[in-house]
Amino acid sequence: MQGRREALRLLGAGALAAGAWPVLAQGTRAPRLVTISGAITEVVYALGVESQLVGTDTTSLYPEAARQTAKVGYMRQLSAEGLLSLKPDAVIATTEAGPPVVLDQLRTAGVVLELVQADHSWGEVQRKVAAVSRAAARESQARALTARLDGEWAEVQKQVAADTGRKPRVLFVLSHSASPQVSGEKTAAHAMIGFAGGVNCLSGFQGYRPMTAEAMASAAPDVILTTTQSIEAHGGAEKFWQRPELALTPAFKRRALVTQDALLLLGFGPRLPVAVGELHKSLRAA
Template sequence: MTRGSIVLGRRSLLLALAAMAPTLAVGTAGAEADEPDRIASLGGSVTEIIFALGAGDRVVARDTTSSFPPEVEDLPDVGYVRALSPEGVLSVSPGLILAEEGAGPPETINVLKNANLPYFVIPDAYDRAGVVAKITAVGEAIGELAKAQALARDIDDRLQAAQARAAARGADQRKRVLFILSTQNDRILASGMGTAAAGIIALAGGDNAVTAFDGYKPLTDEAVIAAAPDVILMMDRGGDHGAAAAELVAMPAVSLTPAGKTGAVVRMDGLYLLGFGPRTADAVDELSSALYGG
């Protein structure tokens, strides 16, 4: 079989799945579900919110990024949230699909949106208001709006307090923080603006060291030196995405930055740090303490 025939076969399968599934309106915040069982949860923070609302027993499948609470890892894994297959998601016979904004690829999402079951897109924003909106949207989608509103109020209060503590810690001198997503092949892939990393750095009272672009992009050695981070922030994971601290600060460009000279590297669990869910207030406190002490 040729490569072209493989691609064509997959496309035909996607079209066939779409044709077999009668179209229903796609759910949005404001259209509350009738407490359906068998939830497929696609997105780590979405899954975490469902469990925080006491509805974890209704989740029948999760994506790879859903790793908290620990018991979710016993559930079927339907793939990485941005590289899903419709066959994998639909194979668990969900009664409701919740997907964080940005789930993909688009052809998979088109099939799932046209399946004969409710599909809800949960908005994602990287600030305090975004966390509140996300919790509320999940609660609406699963028929637990009252619980979600109560949880959202509690998280909002805790986040406001955590922000105030972070601002006090960094009042004398705000730290410049460089978030590095990976160092694969000795190339630094770093966060610019408009990312979860930029959002959590701001909440923790720091300044993102890279502001010239949005999203994640590779940095030249000159750009790393010019960013002049006081602290390097990374997710706590291994492999090509997580160089050891000693290796990281020994990289030629990094070694010339304030963070490289002092060995200031902070690592935190990825979902905890970047999920913008129920634990974000704790993550803000932990990160600001790591940046400023106290």
């Protein structure tokens, strides 16, 4: 165990000896970054510090350039060896990243670890911008981005608040695999439905549960919300509607379906104001 810890420490220390890093205007070497969250990776590009990005997790799919970055695996199934092989100075992730033992190994190796609390709020987006700016040593650049995003957020909130019509009852279905699930409270989907002026028709539990016929009948959603990836996994919208559980809902009768890209809808990144604005319009039109 001691030998493995020493090897990890040496891997981390190797970042300090790497000679090909970007150089800041003051002549100091720019920190090498690994991001563990598609939304955090978006912040890197929004700040214009992608030259410092040496690796990302598999949820980092936007912008297109992020798909070409070295991948370190899924955010909940990381390995210290894979991360440290990229010689990062800092790893930026949310509190959903893991496993915890890997995060401890990164700290032991001397890597700065920025963990952003994921609570599905606008504050989460602000914290992601702040964490990236600290890790990248670009805090002055972050002030302009934060001001712009705060303005966009205030504007979309105003637009949603101005809509005084009946709030649609919305059911979010996550169906990227053969076992569809529906979202309760304390989820990104629950928060997004509320931000967009809807009501999550499932309450009384937190997280996700399997989609059952009984749950669909009692939920009685006006609109089904899902990801474009869920629709693709089913082979199209018509195949999606063929699920027997959905036939018991008012949404089925009107084929009221709203879709949005998973990262845009659930990522809580710098595009959150855009996502909420689009979702609000789509829910009203459904």
